[in-house]
Amino acid sequence: xxxxxxxxxxxxxxxxxTSVISILFCGLLFLLISCSKKSITIDNSKSTxxxxxxxxxxxxxxxxxxxxxxxxxxxxxxxxxxxxxxxxLQGTENLNAVAAIAHSKNVKIMASIGGGGxxxxxPSFLIGDKKSKLITDLVNLAVESNLDGIDVDLEGDLIDxxxxxxxxDLAAQLKLxxxxxxxxxxxxxxxxxxxxxxxxxxxxxxxxxxxxGPWNPSKPGxxxxxxxxxxxxxxxxxxxxxxxxxxxxxxxxxxxxxxGTAPESISWKTxxxxxxxxxxxxxxxxxxxxxxxxxxxxxxKKTALALEKTGGIMIWQLLQDxxxxxxxLGNIDEVIHTKEK
Numbered sequence: 398x399x400x401x402x403x404x405x406x407x408x409x410x411x412x413x414x415t416s417v418i419s420i421l422f423c424g425l426l427f428l429l430i431s432c433s434k435k436s437i438t439i440d441n442s443k444s445t446x447x448x449x450x451x452x453x454x455x456x457x458x459x460x461x462x463x464x465x466x467x468x469x470x471x472x473x474x475x476x477x478x479x480x481x482x483x484x485x486l487q488g489t490e491n492l493n494a495v496a497a498i499a500h501s502k503n504v505k506i507m508a509s510i511g512g513g514g515x516x517x518x519x520p521s522f523l524i525g526d527k528k529s530k531l532i533t534d535l536v537n538l539a540v541e542s543n544l545d546g547i548d549v550d551l552e553g554d555l556i557d558x559x560x561x562x563x564x565x566d567l568a569a570q571l572k573l574x575x576x577x578x579x580x581x582x583x584x585x586x587x588x589x590x591x592x593x594x595x596x597x598x599x600x601x602x603x604x605x606x607x608x609x610g611p612w613n614p615s616k617p618g619x620x621x622x623x624x625x626x627x628x629x630x631x632x633x634x635x636x637x638x639x640x641x642x643x644x645x646x647x648x649x650x651x652x653x654x655x656x657g658t659a660p661e662s663i664s665w666k667t668x669x670x671x672x673x674x675x676x677x678x679x680x681x682x683x684x685x686x687x688x689x690x691x692x693x694x695x696x697x698k699k700t701a702l703a704l705e706k707t708g709g710i711m712i713w714q715l716l717q718d719x720x721x722x723x724x725x726l727g728n729i730d731e732v733i734h735t736k737e738k
Contacts, residue, residue, distance in 0.1 A: 446733060447645055447709025449602060450726070451476045451509065453716060454488040462495045465715055467502030469730040474548050476714070477512040478538070480522055486534055492542035500543070507579060508538060509548035515555060523559040528566070536570045546577030546599070556589035568597040581647070581711075583607070584629045587637075595639060602711035605629045606649040611662065617655030619679060619689045621648070626699050630706045645709035648699050650717035650725055652690025659686025664717035665725055676723055696725045700732040 449472040452461060458475070465473070475495065478488050492508065499506040511519070522531045535547050549564060568578045578597060582590060583604040595601065606621035626646055633639050652668060654660045668675055668690060675681040679695050681688045691699070703710040710729060718726050 445642075445708065446704065447471045447600070447711075448726075448729065448733070449474060449645055449709060449711040450715040451711075451713050453714060454478060458488075458491040459494050459498075461716060462498050466726065467499065467504045469726050470504055470712075470715075471709075472505045472507065472545075473499050474507045474509045476509040477515070477550065478508040478510055478535075479512070479516060479519070480531060480534070482516070482518055484522070484527060484530055484534075486538060489538060489542065492538070492544065496543045505545040505577075507546050507548040507577065508535070508542070508544055509550050509581070510535070511549060511551040511555060511581075513552055515551065519551070519555050520557060520559070523555070523557070523563045528559070528563055532563075532567050532570055535567065536574060536576070539571065539576045540574055544576070546571060546579065548579045548581065548602075549598075550581035552581075552583065552586065556586050560589070561591045561594040564594050564597045582633070584632055587632065590637075592637070595637065598643070600643045600645060600708065601633070601639065602645040602647050602709075603629050603633060603707075604647045604711075604713070606647060606713070610653045614655065617687065617689075620653050621691055622679075623695055623698055623702075626702055630702065634706065641706060642708040644707040645711045646699060646703040646707050647711040647713060648696060648725075648729075649691055649713055650715070651713075652688050654683070654686055654688040656687060657683065657685025659683050659688050663688060663690075665690065666717055666719045669719050669723055691725075693723070693725065693728050697728050697732050700729045701736065704733065704736050 448470045450465070450470045451474045452458075452465070454475045454477060455461065473495075475492065478486055481487055496506045521527055538544065539547055547567065549567070551560060564578070564580070571578050577599045580595075580598045580601045581604050582595075582601050605626045608620050608622075608625055609616045609618055610620055630644065630646060633644055634641060650665045652663050652665070654663060668681070668688065672681050672683065675688070675690075676693055678692050679690060700710055712726065712729075715726070718724050721727070
């Protein structure tokens with residue numbers, strides 16, 4: 398933008414010195430505002446991009462919560478809050494304290510239910526009186542612990558014929574209290590999710606990992622390749638019609654090993670501690686076996702994909718990260734802010 402200001406000739410005999418100064422001041426003010434319009438324009442196109450990090454709920458939840466760099470996330474999901482066999486929610490003791498920490502950093506906090514290791518008795522809590530009690534308890538938990546909502550991470554057989562009605566009823570009660578409802582979903586279970594169930598969620602986090610693992614030793618290989626992320630986003634956006642803004646791409650901060658003495662499962666932090674040369678690759682050979690994971694280049698590439706094709710990125714899980722330049726969360730944050738410029 399070019400800046401210009403035309404001031405007509407003044408008849409100094411018929412105008413006071415004060416008037417001249419006033420005119421010049423107004424002109425200068427106009428000039429400054431006009432010239433600065435471009436420089437102060439803010440691009441908010443990515444200001445709503447989500448970075449969701451899961452934090453396992455353990456006895457030292459508050460201690461763990463204090464290790465997180467909240468400046469690099471927007472949502473914190475506490476995993477997992479589930480009922481015991483009698484229906485009493487477990488792991489709720491420190492939620493108030495962690496919610497206060499998160500909110501002081503302008504980060505939203507959710508309690509996540511289910512998980513890959515959810516109790517076998519869970520299906521009975523998705524129907525009848527047990528369902529009503531679970532929903533009431535979850536809504537009360539969100540209100541009393543000052544949470545922003547509930548995240549539903551029911552997987553496998555728990556996405557059954559009762560899943561749809563459960564999330565419909567839970568969503569209705571949460572929204573009465575101005576609370577969010579989100580979900581973790583995986584493409585491997587795609588046929589078990591109804592469109593009506595998916596429509597209940599404020600957004601969904603695609604678990605784009607665990608294509609294989611220790612449970613499938615006959616199929617060694619990458620469990621979370623970049624191509625899988627591309628395919629997963631394409632499916633949920635194009636085939637199932639979930640808008641870009643309601644999708645988050647999930648990435649792993651861990652790896653799986655096959656063969657030899659390779660560990661079955663290993664965090665990014667432990668991987669780098671034991672094999673510091675593994676940082677720039679997605680697989681590492683060790684003692685006749687191979688560990689597969691997402692190194693820094695792939696995490697950065699997936700972050701760029703998420704920025705282009707979705708409304709957020711999700712991390713399982715935050716305690717598995719390293720520090721400093723080798724932090725995967727740090728690299729995610731760097732890509733996001735580079736793209737924003």
